[in-house]
Amino acid sequence: MTQEPTRTTHQPYGTPEVPRVAVRGEAHLEVDPEIARIGITVSARGTDRRTALEDLTRRNNAVLELVKSYGEPVEKLETGAFSITPELTRHGRGERVRAYHGRVHITAELNDFTTLGELTTRLADLELTRIDGPWWALRPTSPAHGEARRQAVLEAVQRAREYAHALGADLASLVELADLGAEDATPYPPGGSGMRTMAFAAPADDAGAPPLDLEPQRQTVHAQVNARFTMTPPRL
Structure with missing residues (x-):
């Protein structure tokens, strides 16, 4: 007869001999942004x-050539929606097309904020060109996320140890560590808490405007973990 292996049952709660303590560790960091995104809308109107x-x-083409001319500071350049829309007007008993409106939406991502200010100004000088942004952000692979998680774990251990010491006990072992996620306050798309929005339209007669001085907005990185530990029997 084959003997079935003994299954270890995990108790959801501690026992008087092996009590458990459950805590949450949190960390909040403020760091400088790594990238900035701008939205560019190019328009045209014709009869x-x-x-x-x-x-x-x-x-x-003029916008794309200008952005690409900045080279490495431009990490990403993408074309979004494109539209040609007729503008109708009533003429007698029927409808006629009065004009056609065209739009192209472009997104650019830069890692050099000095270049960002110069490029934004030059784009705003172009005819019928609208600039929105910048939206500051961290890269998904930013070390700031890992540092926030590390600090959250350290805080969980420290908090659990303080609870154990308050009972005259010591931590024995880690039972569970549940990652609730490290959230960055990504300001993109619009609506994020790290967003600073400005819109620029090309001036009629102004040329050679000085570069904008754009002050990067600090980003907040959050991390939370739930941790469960066993501890030695308390001295009550």
Whole structure:
């Protein structure tokens, strides 16, 4: 007869001989952002579809060439939505197309904030070009996330040890460590707590405007863990 292996049952609670203590560890760090994103909207308007499309293509190419000319500080450049929309007007008993409106939405991500200020100003000088942002952020692989998690674990251990010492006991072993996640206050998309929003439209006659001085917004990184420990019997 084959003997079944003995299964170890885990008690959800401690016992008088092996009491448990459950705590939560938290950490909150403020760090400088690593990247900044801006939204660029290029517009065009024409009395016919071909004119609007040609103007939009020309302005879109000018924006892309300008952004790409900055090289390595630009980590990402993506084209989003594109649209050509007719503007209708009533004429007699029917409807006619009065004009066509074209738009292209572009997102750029930069890691050099001095370059960001210069590029933002030059983009705002372009015809019918709107700039939104910047949205400051950390990279998902930023060491700040790991540091926050490490501090949260250390706080959990310290808190559990203080509870045990208050009972005249010591921590014995770790039973469980549950990661609740380290959240960065990513300011992107709009609505995040780390967002600073500005919108710029190209001026009519102003050329060669000085670069904007953009002050990076500090990012808050959170981490939380739940931890359960066993401890020696308390001296009550």
